[in-house]
Amino acid sequence: xxxxRALDARGRTYTNNTSxxxxxxxxxxxxxxxxxxxxxxxxxxxxxxxxxxxxxxxxTDILVRDSLGKVGRIDLLRPGDLKVLQxxxxxxxxxxxxxxVIAHDKAGSEVYVGKRVDLRVQNSSLLIQSDPSEVRIYPGxxxxxxxxxxxxxxxxxxxxxxxxxxKRRILKKLAPGQxxxx
Numbered sequence: 316x317x318x319x320r321a322l323d324a325r326g327r328t329y330t331n332n333t334s335x336x337x338x339x340x341x342x343x344x345x346x347x348x349x350x351x352x353x354x355x356x357x358x359x360x361x362x363x364x365x366x367x368x369x370x371x372x373x374x375t376d377i378l379v380r381d382s383l384g385k386v387g388r389i390d391l392l393r394p395g396d397l398k399v400l401q402x403x404x405x406x407x408x409x410x411x412x413x414x415x416v417i418a419h420d421k422a423g424s425e426v427y428v429g430k431r432v433d434l435r436v437q438n439s440s441l442l443i444q445s446d447p448s449e450v451r452i453y454p455g456x457x458x459x460x461x462x463x464x465x466x467x468x469x470x471x472x473x474x475x476x477x478x479x480x481x482k483r484r485i486l487k488k489l490a491p492g493q494x495x496x497x
Contacts (some may be wrong), residue, residue, distance in 0.1 A: 338429065349363040350432050354406050362412075367397045375392075377389040381402065382411070407436070412433075416428050440466070440468035441466060467492075474488075
């Protein structure tokens with residue numbers, strides 16, 4: 316915990332206090348989280364959470380949490396034992412998921428381990444521009460415009476429909492970084 320105190324120009328005192336928890340990470344408990352490095356928006360993912368007792372005594376009353384809440388509980392993890400928990404989730408945006416595990420040793424002391432997992436959702440971006448950017452014509456004359464579609468994202472876009480002048484044009488796919496004139 317810490318506190319701070321200051322005086323303003325009129326001599327009035329201002330104070331504020333704060334505190335934080337400091338977790339002692341234990342070498343006796345090993346945590347690994349298996350997750351894909353890149354995801355598509357709205358994709359369901361299955362995270363594998365591996366806990367291993369690397370110590371010489373039993374660990375009990377083990378609580379596994381992540382940024383979104385409780386993942387699971389394990390009653391007992393004997394020395395050398397390995398347990399795997401799973402978490403299914405649908406990811407709609409990139410996020411940093413923080414996992415924490417609290418267990419108890421035979422003396423009742425807390426044993427802690429944590430891990431951060433970066434779940435990165437691929438960016439999708441479709442841009443449409445005209446070529447030329449401005450057209451000047453006399454009334455009644457036809458205007459010729461080329462539309463340039465650009466995939467500025469990180470993933471393949473499919474079934475792209477361009478609508479203009481009452482007509483529809485369909486492009487089956489557009490790779491990341493690719494541009495097409497229509």
